[in-house]
Amino acid sequence: xxxxxxxxKQFDFKVIFEQLKPHxxxxxxxxxxxxxxxxxxxxFVNLILEKESDGIRVLVDKSCCKTFxxxxxxxxxxxxxxxxxxxxxxxxxxxxxQPYGHISDTLIYFFVAKFSGQFRQFTGKxxxxxxxxxxxxxxxxxx
Numbered sequence: 001x002x003x004x005x006x007x008x009k010q011f012d013f014k015v016i017f018e019q020l021k022p023h024x025x026x027x028x029x030x031x032x033x034x035x036x037x038x039x040x041x042x043x044f045v046n047l048i049l050e051k052e053s054d055g056i057r058v059l060v061d062k063s064c065c066k067t068f069x070x071x072x073x074x075x076x077x078x079x080x081x082x083x084x085x086x087x088x089x090x091x092x093x094x095x096x097x098q099p100y101g102h103i104s105d106t107l108i109y110f111f112v113a114k115f116s117g118q119f120r121q122f123t124g125k126x127x128x129x130x131x132x133x134x135x136x137x138x139x140x141x142x143x
Contacts, residue, residue: 030113037123039081041108044122048111054118056111071103 013031047053060068078084085101112119 032109032113036108036112036119040123041112041119042077042081042083044119045108045111047122048115053122054115056115056118068103071100075100075104 048056049058062069076084076086083101083104085098087096088099089096
């Protein structure tokens, strides 16, 4: 995965983090040292969204979460179980970008971090529990 950097070779994340730090009383870097498995973390979120696993219920306000909903409508699953991020080119602005997939990434990381104990149990890496499973279905949607 490519990291973005400033002209003087500093990582953008580090620059933003340092700029925001003085404005918050309890800021800490909670970025994973190692990203969770793409397919396992996606399956974990699917289980939560489809079955309200562990009593975790997600409610989305349709009136004010239009971008969030559009993300789920247009995001597709890639062959490796991750999120397919299609590149779009805007010839007028002379830029290329990925219109969808970033909100989904954020949601996955949030659930894995916030419910880390449940995620470890889900993957079979915590408390000697067998991994939970959700039937894998090849669909056009990630979630």
